[in-house]
Amino acid sequence: MVKVIATAMAWVLAFLLAAGVGLSEGAVYKVGDAAGWTIMGSPNYTAWALSKKFEVGDTIVFEYNKSFHNVLEVSKADYHSCNAASPMVTFATGNDTITIKTKGHRYFICGIPGHCSGGQKVDIKISKSASSAAPSTSPTASPSPSPAASTPGGGSGGISTPAATPGANSGTRALPGLIALALSVFASAAVSGGLAMNY
Numbered sequence: 001m002v003k004v005i006a007t008a009m010a011w012v013l014a015f016l017l018a019a020g021v022g023l024s025e026g027a028v029y030k031v032g033d034a035a036g037w038t039i040m041g042s043p044n045y046t047a048w049a050l051s052k053k054f055e056v057g058d059t060i061v062f063e064y065n066k067s068f069h070n071v072l073e074v075s076k077a078d079y080h081s082c083n084a085a086s087p088m089v090t091f092a093t094g095n096d097t098i099t100i101k102t103k104g105h106r107y108f109i110c111g112i113p114g115h116c117s118g119g120q121k122v123d124i125k126i127s128k129s130a131s132s133a134a135p136s137t138s139p140t141a142s143p144s145p146s147p148a149a150s151t152p153g154g155g156s157g158g159i160s161t162p163a164a165t166p167g168a169n170s171g172t173r174a175l176p177g178l179i180a181l182a183l184s185v186f187a188s189a190a191v192s193g194g195l196a197m198n199y
Helices: 002-024 045-050 074-081 175-191
Strands: 027-029 059-063 071-074 090-091 095-100 105-108 123-127
Touching: 045 123, 074 105
Parallel strands: 027 059
Antiparallel strands: 059 095, 071 090, 071 105, 105 123
8 A cells, every 4th residue: 555655646746847837947048159258269150049949938049258358238239220319228248148938039149340241149039928927027137337327127038137147059949858767767767666665
């Protein structure tokens, strides 16, 4: 009887953990992958963005030398014209994390003169919502030495910046699958009697 209860508990635990982990994990994308956010080596941010499938709940991370670069979230028109005069939000920490809260396009450029026209800009297209109830919050921008600091209540269109920066990767979503696999092995061991205790 104890073995049956232990087996049932193991299966329930494995199911609940696997279901919860799969829904709560968004991918983390480091903009430009190994190159980061730079003009050195002429990274192709358009090709980089097109190679990714961004979803609501994902996180994008801009890593760069803050002495030479920044990140401005801008309108579509300002993105195409490389106009840095009226950004919606300015980021300048050198390690900026942005969690995507709504679907659509988000446009980012470097506001240093010549950098955007040199290719340091990226259009992040968020294809679908991972959760239809994702709240839309205003971002908290990093302090910036420029007078074009973030606009209070900024029209970010649902992008927020968490205080902590998670470890960036190339957007891998395999972790939930690995955890589910480990839980399946655990449940199988419980069923075979390897984890049940007989008193």
